[in-house]
Amino acid sequence: MKENEKICIIDDDEIYIFLMKKSLSAMGINNEVISFLNGADALEELIQIKSDQGELPGIILLDINMPIMDGWEFLTEFRKVNTNNYKKIPIYIVSSSIANEDFEKSKTYPEILDYLSKPVELETLESILRD
Amino acid sequence: MKFLPIHKEYDSDIDPVQTGGDQLLKFAKHFALGLEFPKNSDAAFIQNEKTELFENIFNFLPVPLIITRKSTGTIILISAGVETILQTKKAELIGKNFSEIIENKEVFDQISSQLESHGKIINNEIRIQNIYGESISCLISIETIIANGESLYLNALTNISERKILEVAIQNSEDNLRTVFENTEVGYILFNQFQNIISFNKPASIFAIKEFNKEINVGTNFSTYFPEIMRDYLTNIIAPVLNGETTSFERFILHNSEHHWYYVKFSPVFNKDQLVAGFIMSMENITERKKNEIELNKSLNLVTEQNKRLLNFSYIVSHNLRSHASNMISILNFLEKEKSETEKAGLMIHLKKVSQLLNETLFNLNEVVSIQKNLNTTLEKLNIFEYINQAIAILHKEIAAKKVVVNNNVPLDIDLNYNPAYLESILLNFLSNAIKYASPNRLPIINFTSVKNNNTIELTISDNGMGIDMNKYHDRLFGMYKTFHGNKDAKGIGLFITKNQIDAMGSKIEVISEINVGTSFKITFV
Numbered sequence A: 001m002k003e004n005e006k007i008c009i010i011d012d013d014e015i016y017i018f019l020m021k022k023s024l025s026a027m028g029i030n031n032e033v034i035s036f037l038n039g040a041d042a043l044e045e046l047i048q049i050k051s052d053q054g055e056l057p058g059i060i061l062l063d064i065n066m067p068i069m070d071g072w073e074f075l076t077e078f079r080k081v082n083t084n085n086y087k088k089i090p091i092y093i094v095s096s097s098i099a100n101e102d103f104e105k106s107k108t109y110p111e112i113l114d115y116l117s118k119p120v121e122l123e124t125l126e127s128i129l130r131d
Numbered sequence B: 001m002k003f004l005p006i007h008k009e010y011d012s013d014i015d016p017v018q019t020g021g022d023q024l025l026k027f028a029k030h031f032a033l034g035l036e037f038p039k040n041s042d043a044a045f046i047q048n049e050k051t052e053l054f055e056n057i058f059n060f061l062p063v064p065l066i067i068t069r070k071s072t073g074t075i076i077l078i079s080a081g082v083e084t085i086l087q088t089k090k091a092e093l094i095g096k097n098f099s100e101i102i103e104n105k106e107v108f109d110q111i112s113s114q115l116e117s118h119g120k121i122i123n124n125e126i127r128i129q130n131i132y133g134e135s136i137s138c139l140i141s142i143e144t145i146i147a148n149g150e151s152l153y154l155n156a157l158t159n160i161s162e163r164k165i166l167e168v169a170i171q172n173s174e175d176n177l178r179t180v181f182e183n184t185e186v187g188y189i190l191f192n193q194f195q196n197i198i199s200f201n202k203p204a205s206i207f208a209i210k211e212f213n214k215e216i217n218v219g220t221n222f223s224t225y226f227p228e229i230m231r232d233y234l235t236n237i238i239a240p241v242l243n244g245e246t247t248s249f250e251r252f253i254l255h256n257s258e259h260h261w262y263y264v265k266f267s268p269v270f271n272k273d274q275l276v277a278g279f280i281m282s283m284e285n286i287t288e289r290k291k292n293e294i295e296l297n298k299s300l301n302l303v304t305e306q307n308k309r310l311l312n313f314s315y316i317v318s319h320n321l322r323s324h325a326s327n328m329i330s331i332l333n334f335l336e337k338e339k340s341e342t343e344k345a346g347l348m349i350h351l352k353k354v355s356q357l358l359n360e361t362l363f364n365l366n367e368v369v370s371i372q373k374n375l376n377t378t379l380e381k382l383n384i385f386e387y388i389n390q391a392i393a394i395l396h397k398e399i400a401a402k403k404v405v406v407n408n409n410v411p412l413d414i415d416l417n418y419n420p421a422y423l424e425s426i427l428l429n430f431l432s433n434a435i436k437y438a439s440p441n442r443l444p445i446i447n448f449t450s451v452k453n454n455n456t457i458e459l460t461i462s463d464n465g466m467g468i469d470m471n472k473y474h475d476r477l478f479g480m481y482k483t484f485h486g487n488k489d490a491k492g493i494g495l496f497i498t499k500n501q502i503d504a505m506g507s508k509i510e511v512i513s514e515i516n517v518g519t520s521f522k523i524t525f526v
Helices: A014-026 A039-051 A071-081 A100-107 A122-130 B021-033 B043-060 B080-086 B105-118 B161-183 B202-212 B228-242 B287-337 B341-376 B384-394 B396-401 B420-436 B494-504
Strands: A007-010 A033-036 A059-062 A091-095 A112-117 B065-069 B075-078 B120-129 B135-147 B150-159 B187-192 B197-200 B247-255 B258-270 B276-285 B380-383 B405-408 B415-418 B445-452 B457-463 B508-514 B518-525
Touching: A007 A014, A007 A039, A014 A033, A014 A122, A014 B287, A014 B341, A033 A039, A039 A071, A059 A071, A071 A091, A091 A100, A100 A112, B043 B075, B065 B080, B080 B135, B080 B150, B105 B120, B105 B135, B135 B161, B187 B202, B202 B247, B202 B258, B202 B276, B228 B247, B228 B258, B228 B276, B258 B287, B287 B341, B287 B494, B341 B494, B380 B384, B380 B420, B384 B396, B384 B405, B384 B420, B396 B420, B415 B420, B420 B445, B420 B457, B420 B494, B420 B518, B494 B508
Parallel strands: A007 A033, A007 A059, A059 A091, A091 A112, B405 B445
Antiparallel strands: B065 B075, B065 B150, B120 B135, B135 B150, B187 B197, B187 B276, B247 B258, B258 B276, B380 B415, B445 B457, B457 B518, B508 B518
16 A cells, blocks of 8 residues: 555544554554544544545445444445445454454445454464555 | 746745745745646646655755744654755655754744744744754745645745854954944044034043043034034134044043143045044044153253253353453563563563453353352242332342332232342343433333243343344344343343343343334243
């Protein structure tokens, strides 16, 4: 991803967000990180960015189980926002869920590039972000 | 010499052997009396010729006929038919007294008396013995005839041994069927095509008395046994049966609050032309089987529910513990490499927070486990009205702070057999949620109502609060750590625990909710 692109983390676990930011910093990845505690907050912000004709994030790291709006619902709603593929954003699921149901469901969303189970290895994270 | 035309009483189209009785007698008389000679013949010649000829022909007759003297009962003439029946030669029989070959002498005595008074008997049943001592059933018809001035008896026999054997076999078969019919536990009623009763067995009679307080009577119509309100329904059931179809169903009859289950079957009865001549209604009491089936289904549902909950629980445990564990690993990795004391202190704060969250998660999971473990705790008779008042008292500060109106409209006399801790927890949870999510735009009102049914008690807690978007959240409303209003204090554990407490006791919960209108939770206690 480009250096000027933002990394979007959507996860209700504040400690995880803190650790992700710390990991990125440790890897020398200095892209701006925008984080949200649920899908609804993230969606609101992304809508705003689009309406301001701003730059949407270069990658989204998305949790599944979140209050108010979970990862699946976010994906459905985000499709409505990112119409005509306004920007093709790679999305990765990063979840503690190891339920097969979630793995299988993720395959039905073409915009999801991979399903990562927490804890994510730093090497994996780096390879994704430097891709 | 000539044979005169057929005796006027005798109908030649009828086989006398098969028909027996009076027809056989007429034939014998026709034969015996029908022989005539020209009027100018010599009397002695005629007599001799007549006698000889008669005897010769009589001997060969396949029809079993015996001529005996009325005065002595001595057999003087037998036909070949008799030889066939008794499997003996005429020489063995001529000169014997007829009564000697009769097995049931008392019947023969009665016949003789009747003969004395009436001069004729038709088709009386007797048993005679053949040479081997075997009993042969015959019908006997006797008529007095006069020959040479002497009164004789013309005895015509019809062998009915085979018929008798068949009759006995049919009777046995009928008896067997009747035994089965009467001793089965299934009630059977046979109807004709006009739906009138032709026959029924004892269980059917017991069924009618027990369930409808009516006696079954032959000739009465099917519909008369049911209330008028059911007649259209029954007509619809019977219609296809009268068209040759079999129909069956399971029904219960509510009797003194008890369900009496029956398997009812209507089968058409066809005549030899394959047309529906009526139908059989069978009714089998399947109450015990049904009770077992219902219990089995309950157990199956319970096990399925428990499996579902266990699976769900394992996901929750896995997800939540992994979440904390992965954070701990990450923090510890950073701590190992971190040189700055300030950064280390910051990481330690986070580690403490993760530990605290892990502890909370374990506590919550332990709560769920304890619900499952406490399934067999002693149930107590709890008054719902009083328990609601207790919950209101516990939350009185929150109620006052939000100026909530709580109406306890539950009737005073509704008691529930339940786990007291669970009932308290359930009521507190629903009440505190209703207070927490009260609409700021109107006076919050919370209503408790309850209805007692036959086997269940329904408790409804409704509010005019913020409501929940059921289209979005109905699947995860009772999920662990699921919150719906963005309230920072919400942990998403209350409804999860409450649902577990309700499920664990075999009760059910339903929700109706509309955003900005309110929410209604209905618990059905079984």
